[in-house]
Amino acid sequence: MYAQLSRAVERRDWAQALRLVDLLLKQLQDPALRQDLESYRGQLESYHRAQGDPPPLQWPLLHKPFVGEFPVTNLFDHDVPLREGDGNGRFVSGQGQVWTPSPQHPCGKSDGHAGYDWAMPVGTPILAAAAGRVTVARPEPEFFCPSLSRPVRGLRVRILHEGGSPGGIRLETLYAHLSQIWVHEGQRVAAGEEIGLSGESGCASGPHLHFEVRRLDQTNSGEPAPVDPYGWFGSDLDPWSIHPLGAESPFLWQVGQAPSLGSCWPLQQLPGHPPPSGDPAE
Template sequence: MGVYAQLARAVERQDWVQALRLVDLLREHTEDPAQRRDLENYRLELERRFHPGDPPPTPLPPYRPFLHKPFVGEFPVTNLFDHDLPLGERDGNRRFVSGQGQVWIPDPLHPCGKSDGHAGYDWEMPVGTPILAAAAGRVTLAREEPEFFCPSLGRLVRGLRVRLLHEPEFSDGERADRRTLPRWETLYAHLSQVGVQEGQVVAPGEIIGLSGDSGCASGPHLHFEVRRFDNTNSGQPAAVDPYGWFGSGLDPWSIHPLGAESLFLWQVGQAPSLGACL
């Protein structure tokens, strides 16, 4: 699944621009010469399918692949990252912009963008589904969040969540260059059970908890969020889209005073499927 599943769906939709982007992404990340040749030949085949007058493919978003899938299997995505603007209740502009630049009015019944200002991705899954660390990191939070009022439920709630800090690794004698290797944080929310302790170091794929519907959740799902700690517009941590920005023009969040540039952060084959929301 992941990138290959997205490529298959793009070809099925005859979205040749998106298909070429995904083939380029796969080419960039393969170290197998034979596979790279196959992808180059496949790219030529896709180019021949372009209709006259179609726009040329736009460049791939910047990438720094380090994330693994935070669960096993496939689950439907129910909410995307709002690029305009992922500020939660502080957004309020009634305008949802996906990573592909699609615009709509957020609505609880929308299949892809339900929450104005949503700062992550939601995958609907049964309570008790194992949630995995998306990358090596240190647990900075593993407990209930402070009680707050949930407008959609009309009551006070407290949800279980885990935060992991991911810092670049360097060999002896090397010094961290924050300009090229920023720190990241991943958040896993609405859990039913936490399986790690604060300060604990975890490996990619290690179980950190179980999914649930705690906190401000209308049903069982995983809320997954990525924050960038360095090279942000404000100098403060900012939520970013781990799928990057594929839309034409500038990403509105990348130029916002509180925003940051979104990079494609998934390792090859590890990006959870976005289904029809791609």
């Protein structure tokens, strides 16, 4: 249906494009996907009235970085995504919900988690989330993994994306815990190009993809900062956007490309797990 929508926009068949968007909205359950598509519908309506150039369907940037559908097991911690540099015992989701991170929590396991984890079988094709240049494609330096009680070296890929993002900011995407790498440093890759296979290398307790986005420009410190590609939907200020080392997290997925966050968006009580505690982030 997205291909039909793209063709309708290219030929400026606004009525058909709007009908297709409405059909897609009826099918989508994920609030993040719905918000993205509802925003795009508003653009279509304004261009329809003005009969101007069509809005870009492929905005803002990111494609889905894997093939298939898999459950998300860890979200981005907005307070604060500094991994072991966090330690505040407080996990804040992109909706502003607060809980205590725990390995048993269905959606927020790691205090300071700077990306998203999707559980998937070893050997799942991993795709470049956007066009860019590979800056890292090698094992990470060996380090001690507390959860595994041994030294580890994971396989990872980083890709630099310059241009095409909101405001022209430069972004970098990270793909970690891979089992195989199919690209080399300095290589240019297209969006959707296979860059390797998922695995459980490094400090991983099971097979999954860790996907992370770093913002290289217009951060509070002037240094690169991790950001949430799903943006911020809390009722109050995003604590990471006002942190001295933080940055604002824009919604970065193209229409229809954001992987579903399932029961983690909105966060629901799951069997055997308590609901999130505390009030929305202040």
